Amino acid sequence: MSKKRSIRLGLITFAISLIITTMLAMAFLSNTSRIRRERATFIAESIANRIHAEIKNREYITRILEIEVMSSDGELTQDTFQKIGEALFDDNIDVVDMTLAPNGVINYVYPMNSGVSERVNLFEDSQNKVHVDNSKNAGVGIIMTPVNLPNDTYGIIIRRPIYLGDEKSSDSFWGFASVTINLSDFLSGVNIKGIAEEGYEYKLKGTDVVTGKTQIIMEYSERELAAPVEAMISTVGGSYWTLSISPFGNWMELYEAAGVLIIVITISILLAMLVAAYASLQATAKELEVLSYRDELTNLYNPRSYQDHMEELSKKKLPYGLIYIDLNDFKQVNDNYGHDIGDALLNIVAKRLQNSIREKDRAFRVGGDEFVVVIHGTQDRKFYESVIARMRENVAREVTIGEIELKASISAGYARCPEDGTKFEDVVKKADEAMYYNKRLLKAKRLAGQEKGRMTARDFR
Missing domain, CATH: 3.30.450.350 (CHASE domain)
Known part of the structure; x- marks a missing residue:
């Protein structure tokens, strides 16, 4: 060459x-x-x-x-x-x-x-x-x-x-x-x-x-x-x-x-x-794409995933139901024991909520102590009431974090599409109102001194 x-x-x-x-x-x-x-x-x-x-x-x-x-x-x-x-x-x-x-x-x-x-x-x-x-x-x-x-x-x-x-x-x-x-x-x-x-x-x-x-x-x-x-x-x-x-x-x-x-x-x-x-x-x-759809603390789906999922269900006009869930008195845990204990409690509650639903349904964390469960398909009210009852029972089991024992409870409400509204916003509003109605009932019982088994400072041992 x-x-x-x-x-x-x-x-x-x-x-x-x-x-x-x-x-x-x-x-x-x-x-x-x-x-x-x-x-x-x-x-x-x-x-x-x-x-x-x-x-x-x-x-x-x-x-x-x-x-x-x-x-x-x-x-x-x-x-x-x-x-x-x-x-x-x-x-x-x-x-x-x-x-x-x-x-x-x-x-x-x-x-x-x-x-x-x-x-x-x-x-x-x-x-x-x-x-x-x-x-x-x-x-x-x-x-x-x-x-x-x-x-x-x-x-x-x-x-x-x-x-x-x-x-x-x-x-x-x-x-x-x-x-x-x-x-x-x-x-x-x-x-x-x-x-x-x-x-x-x-x-x-x-x-x-x-x-x-x-x-x-x-x-x-x-x-x-x-x-x-x-x-x-x-x-x-x-x-x-x-x-x-x-x-x-x-x-x-x-x-x-x-x-x-x-x-x-x-x-x-x-x-x-x-x-x-x-x-x-x-x-x-x-x-990053996977992380963008998961909550960093609980590994449940996050608000972005919730929004995308509901847009897909609405676009396909599929029947579904929403269960809005709020962890009662969570602020007291953070105030009494700090945010590390609060985060540990949230993680445990999230797992118990996930274990309370069917595999095809989805659980989301949409706020600090707020969760949403999406039920797929058409189900009657007894089904939703049984799911919520199962959630309450699972969440209410005593939680031990280190040497601290806690008792937790939830407020929950649900609404169904299309039975309670054909628009996503209407279903969200009714589910949210039902959840806050449940929370007000609990607070009313508390004020009257009638509530039992709720998560308060007296329950922390």
Whole structure:
């Protein structure tokens, strides 16, 4: 073989190798950037799901107040309101106050020392007028944030119009139920600041459905984010928040691209390195995909999986049922023994719930101590009652964690599609209302001193 031919063959081999390695390098850079964005999207959606779930939990407080007002035909006494407020207040450490405003005038406040002035007419207050007018006329709840609180902090106000009767009209309008939340405590509870620990900047913005204005609720820094990924958060009454995150630097740094170029030039080494790196990235992508549908603590399906699964059932118009489940008095475990014990209890309860259902049905963890079980197919009420009874029995078995013995109980309610509603939102609402009705019954028994076997500090041994 002549020297020229050897050089020519070497050049051809180099050119072919350079093309292949360049293509692989481009694929590597693109795939790395995509996976980083997928990871960021997963983190953003996880935080967004937590925020959505916690807002719904706080909105339920106004729903409970609405039910109590309607149950009393609008004649709720101050004493009854204070007892209700006391029962609800301890469940949420970020709640600042709860109020009722008959005809828009605040007459009920809990706690009394919260700093909220009674006799304030919301329809005449400049900060509230536009929102309460719209809420009354549209018959939907509203969320306002950030609002200035009396202690020079920022907060969230969730307000629900109350009507006495089936029709939502001016004649049946009773007033408003409101809950005020400390914004900093609320966002700390969903660990929004943990995004920065993962290496990302963030901005949380809220769009007011009434005014159309978008405000920054919380941000890591004032600078604009570079090509952020976003997660939408449905809040109250059609309003929504947007969580945007992006890395502190760029999705792909210049020095990274330069490094790949150097590796491309060293052809013999690059091929082996790129194949190994590409396979590793593909495995990481699959692992992230699996993790994105599982709850990290309990290994049950997570809110993202729940949403996707229900969209699939609704799209195929398949019959199903939802069982909404809430672990009673879970806050007391965290307060008395710490979050490690609380997490261990949640993990045990999750396994017991999973063991209480059929293999073809699915269990999801959708909030801190909230679970949903999806029952597939058409089943009668006796079937659901037997499933719930089995869950209660399994969960009620004594739990031993180290030297600590606990007793747990659940509140549960169910609804079926299409028997209780053809739309997913209607089924969710009925199942949720049934669960909270069950929880109110338990709380009522507790207040009356009649409940037995519930999870309280007296049961911790």
